[in-house]
């Protein structure tokens with residue numbers, strides 16, 4: 001395929017496919033050297049629980065409840081069909097009335113919107129974005145066999161994000177993760193029922209942000225997140241890989257958001273200086289969880305996660321501060 005993410009933003013001799021054990025959550029599980037080894041996000045919860053309104057037990061219960069579908073419907077995040085359905089109806093495999101990529105693309109996008117995506121785009125899969133391994137070190141090379149990615153945006157409720165940090169923002173984020181599970185499960189089954197292969201993914205399998213950039217859904221911001229023109233970075237990204245031949249969307253012209261060169265509001269909003277204030281992007285690392293070889297503003301995920309631990313929940317203050325986040 002023709003690579004969409006410009007080669008000028010990749011140092012090929014430094015870049016390699018990302019090993020998912022290296023991100024913060026992989027290091028929580030496996031890296032004895034990490035300062036937060038085996039410290040789950042609620043490990044210091046007593047520090048904050050019921051100390052303020054935004055940190056009440058009710059709010060935390062709401063946040064944990066919001067994760068339920070994501071946590072328990074594990075097939076949503078595996079490239080396989082659930083095999084324990086208790087539905088007694090035999091469901092048919094269908095023959096598409098047309099295999100014209102234009103028709104298939106229109107129908108897939110309509111299905112994604114029907115299931116709850118707020119934006120959807122299609123790209124050929126740039127194999128550089130497929131992880132080298134999953135979080136436990138297992139290769140995910142089977143994902144290299146897929147040609148197309150349907151990339152979908154799930155909105156995050158804005159009002160609680162504006163209260164970040166605290167449990168209401170964590171609940172908004174959690175609910176969006178569960179909606180991702182619903183969305184990719186439904187869309188994968190739609191594709192499979194038409195006789196094609198489909199692999200649903202949330203944050204797993206492949207890097208979502210460059211796939212979303214390639215699919216024309218937004219640009220990468222200084223805060224390390226996708227910035228969409230409609231919802232800023234108040235979004236989650238999920239994707240379904242498929243062998244169904246689809247028409248690609250045009251990528252955005254510049255993968256990095258040009259306003260971020262001068263705007264540093266997210267960096268100033270971050271209480272632990274995890275976001276770079278340097279004017280120019282760079283290929284280096286701010287912490288061991290960054291991939292090398294990609295020009296961007298590296299985010300110090302170690303400091304960010306340590307703040308989450310102190311805070312007893314995830315944080316969205318850099319989303320709230322961004323002028324691209326709607327009011």
Ligand code: SF4
Nearest residue numbers: 270274304315317318
């Ligand atoms: S999530 Fe919070 S701690 Fe992490 S980079 Fe954003 S503002 Fe900083």
Ligand code: SF4
Nearest residue numbers: 221222260263266322
């Ligand atoms: S707050 Fe400013 S610098 Fe940060 S991501 Fe948004 S536009 Fe870019």
